[in-house]
Amino acid sequence: MEEKIIDESKQGESLVLEGKSSNTRKLYIESYGCQMNFSDSEIVASILNDQGYNTTQVLEEADLVLVNTCSIRDKAEQTVRKRLEKYNAVKKINPKMKVGVLGCMAERLKSKFLEEEKIVDMVVGPDAYKDLPNLLQEVEEGRDAVNVILSKDETYGDISPVRLGGNGVTAFVSITRGCDNMCTFCVVPFTRGRERSRDPQSIIEEVNDLAKKGYKEITLLGQNVDSYLWYGGGLKKDFKNATEIQKATATNFAQLLEMVATAQPKMRIRFSTSNPQDMTEDVLYTMAKFENICNYIHLPVQSGSTRILKEMNRQHTREEYLQLIDKIREIIPDCAISQDMISGFPTETEEDHQDTLSLMEYVKYDFGFMFMYSERPGTMAARKLEDDIPEEIKKRRLAEIIDLQQTHSGYRTKQFIGKTVEILIEKESKKSDAEWSGRTPQNTVAVFPKEHYKVGDFVMVRIDDCTSTTLLGKAIGYSEN
Numbered sequence: 001m002e003e004k005i006i007d008e009s010k011q012g013e014s015l016v017l018e019g020k021s022s023n024t025r026k027l028y029i030e031s032y033g034c035q036m037n038f039s040d041s042e043i044v045a046s047i048l049n050d051q052g053y054n055t056t057q058v059l060e061e062a063d064l065v066l067v068n069t070c071s072i073r074d075k076a077e078q079t080v081r082k083r084l085e086k087y088n089a090v091k092k093i094n095p096k097m098k099v100g101v102l103g104c105m106a107e108r109l110k111s112k113f114l115e116e117e118k119i120v121d122m123v124v125g126p127d128a129y130k131d132l133p134n135l136l137q138e139v140e141e142g143r144d145a146v147n148v149i150l151s152k153d154e155t156y157g158d159i160s161p162v163r164l165g166g167n168g169v170t171a172f173v174s175i176t177r178g179c180d181n182m183c184t185f186c187v188v189p190f191t192r193g194r195e196r197s198r199d200p201q202s203i204i205e206e207v208n209d210l211a212k213k214g215y216k217e218i219t220l221l222g223q224n225v226d227s228y229l230w231y232g233g234g235l236k237k238d239f240k241n242a243t244e245i246q247k248a249t250a251t252n253f254a255q256l257l258e259m260v261a262t263a264q265p266k267m268r269i270r271f272s273t274s275n276p277q278d279m280t281e282d283v284l285y286t287m288a289k290f291e292n293i294c295n296y297i298h299l300p301v302q303s304g305s306t307r308i309l310k311e312m313n314r315q316h317t318r319e320e321y322l323q324l325i326d327k328i329r330e331i332i333p334d335c336a337i338s339q340d341m342i343s344g345f346p347t348e349t350e351e352d353h354q355d356t357l358s359l360m361e362y363v364k365y366d367f368g369f370m371f372m373y374s375e376r377p378g379t380m381a382a383r384k385l386e387d388d389i390p391e392e393i394k395k396r397r398l399a400e401i402i403d404l405q406q407t408h409s410g411y412r413t414k415q416f417i418g419k420t421v422e423i424l425i426e427k428e429s430k431k432s433d434a435e436w437s438g439r440t441p442q443n444t445v446a447v448f449p450k451e452h453y454k455v456g457d458f459v460m461v462r463i464d465d466c467t468s469t470t471l472l473g474k475a476i477g478y479s480e481n
């Protein structure tokens with residue numbers, strides 16, 4: 001059974017945009033991993049757009065190839081290594097091509113990358129993209145270039161990202177960077193640095209600009225959006241040293257959500273990812289209050305066993321997580337909830353695994369992203385715990401988790417049959433060019449005949465049937481909202 005990857009359909013997609021017509025150089029940029037990487041690539045393309053680069057989808061004609069990388073699991077890193085082999089082959093026909101590695105692998109491996117992979121000319125960590133013009137200059141002068149310095153305050157809030165390869169309807173807006181949680185399995189705090197939030201004003205401006213350009217839905221992005229806290233800039237952990245005025249005027253996530261929802265009442269607002277320990281009731285009440293905030297929460301839990309959660313340094317027990325689930329159901333009865341789950345974390349027993357399955361049984365998640373534990377060098381788990389669960393057991397437990405999730409997804413989609421739901425049309429259905437594909441506020445995909453509707457329309461769709469993941473229906477008119 002394959003692991004699931006977030007944004008599976010987009011992994012490795014090369015992205016293009018309309019650039020400046022005066023630009024003569026060609027940039028090929030590819031992204032792997034989480035939504036944040038896709039969003040960062042848009043910032044990078046914007047920076048390079050001002051340096052004479054327009055994007056191309058043809059690798060062979062690129063002057064500069066950038067790969068935005070993911071370190072979350074070993075497999076993600078292997079995928080990138082394979083791509084580097086491909087670039088190597090292309091460089092034989094196009095010797096002037098330069099190759100840069102961005103993102104989490106760049107941060108993790110630093111200048112080691114230059115030694116390990118001869119093809120690489122430039123290594124740039126997630127907080128160093130503004131240095132790209134200087135780094136490129138060095139590369140052009142024949143030197144390898146590295147900048148992997150992590151920052152206390154970089155949020156790229158002043159850069160207006162170009163929108164790469166999107167549908168013109170949905171967009172990501174990043175609101176925090178880094179993570180302070182230190183889950184013991186996770187490499188992100190090491191590769192993306194400490195947590196810091198972006199100025200709400202610049203967030204609102206970006207959202208307003210997207211609305212003006214015709215976008216209909218935005219997703220506020222962060223490793224841990226619920227811990228968003230703006231008090232004038234700086235690290236989240238330094239908030240305790242803020243002045244009384246900064247403390248009194250700080251903006252938290254519930255307030256930011258309200259600001260965004262009020263600024264653009266016709267736009268759908270989503271957010272990801274929520275960390276259970278940081279999600280407040282205020283956020284839930286804000287979601288309930290605003291029609292345009294989608295009733296969907298991605299709420300990774302990783303395990304259903306309190307003992308394993310403790311080993312993972314997750315800051316909640318199984319019971320606390322379930323209380324939060326009850327709260328969500330009470331305040332937002334039709335809220336969809338999804339999970340991330342890890343099978344085979346060190347010391348996980350059969351009983352712990354059963355706890356995971358029973359927690360899933362209780363929640364009946366709408367969706368899930370499920371993975372086998374992959375030991376990451378330098379993390380607390382790698383240093384303190386032996387990766388002692390055999391591969392076959394990890395695989396079998398993962399298969400059981402995925403199977404159960406499929407049952408629950410099927411159960412959730414069936415609840416929609418006979419109902420009429422609002423769908424935002426995003427694109428043509430993969431299976432048929434006669435049908436549109438879009439999502440409910442709960443994030444469930446629906447397909448239906450195109451008729452006279454078009455991409456970007458909000459339509460009411462009567463759901464007649466479903467598969468385990470997709471709703472099938474017929475549009476009955478435009479949405480009133």
Ligand code: SAH
Pocket residue numbers: 034072073185186187188222223224272273300302340341342371372373374375376
């Ligand atoms: N807060 C982040 C989490 C990023 S990692 C967010 O924005 O989603 C995404 C998921 O990858 C985690 O929730 C976890 O389920 C999984 N993951 C992280 N490290 C892992 C590891 N070492 N092995 C397996 N899965 C891992």
Ligand code: F3S
Pocket residue numbers: 179180181182183186187188189223224275
């Ligand atoms: Fe990783 Fe845990 Fe942060 S999963 S991104 S350390 S919340």
